[in-house]
Amino acid sequence: MRPAILADKLTKDYAGRRVVSRLDLRVEKGELFGFLGPNGAGKTTTMRMLTTLTKPTSGKVEINGFDVAADGRNIKASFGIVQQHLSLNRELTVRENLELHARLHHIGRRERKERIDELLDYVEMTEKQDQLIDRISEGMKRRTMIARALIHRPKLIFLDEPTVGLDAQTRRRVWDLIRAMNSDGATVFLTTHYIEEAEALCKRVGIIHQGNMIALGRPEDLCRDVGSIAVEARRKGGETSYLYFPDRPSAAEYVQTQSQDFGNIVIRESNLEDVFIELTGRKVVGG
């Protein structure tokens, strides 16, 4: 079976500066894939190249086996995209926004009504359908954008930072929606700089740092490669060091041999933040 997304040495330079570097990626149909990295790492640029919005400097992208450079127009109809910035018409209502988008996709009147009703229900926006975009919350705007991206029943959905700026409860609601889209058969590619979002949602992740893919795989495998158990030690001076061990006994043994320099030591399971720290020497957020 052809993969949903295939990127081969995908590269982008802006004014001579390389922002995405020879990125290889393969996402199979049905996956919920997370592209994780700090602000400015190159996530949006990569997603824009995958979705025909930005032309690569070099390298190649295939969507469902079709070359994006050669067949961009047809490919566009095969996926849905939710970009990071608000791209709804603020002077229209929720329903009118969906209506407008359905017309752009040449969906006939009767089917349009049915599809919009169905989608409003899916993203739990039926009650708010007649509200102007300016009058609804950020979470509702995000759900409306997701509904709009689904209007032509794409089997591949791109989401750029789908929960950025949302509170924890609203974020979980959007997560539920993303999981539902995936279990209803869509391949999902999302970018995020939230570790917990990638861990909560994605079966497989790519980690991008300064334009380079520094890790790719299942979160549990990436954590195991770094060391499944993390020892987080805060020195009395305030500096925190991270050490990784294959199991708890070896972590505990290490801790016992340490002097009193540490004010606070935590032994815990490692996570994707640790993978990032170990590979880059920095934290994803605020690093």
Ligand SMILES: Nc1ncnc2c1ncn2[C@@H]1O[C@H](COP(=O)(O)OP(=O)(O)OP(=O)(O)O)[C@@H](O)[C@H]1O
């Ligand atoms: N059109 C552009 N012209 C010049 N530089 C750009 C352009 N778009 C992005 N960049 C630069 O490319 C780098 C990667 O940006 P990109 O938006 O892809 O990162 P990101 O990982 O998506 O971060 P964020 O989460 O902040 O959007 C940044 O240094 C950014 O300033």
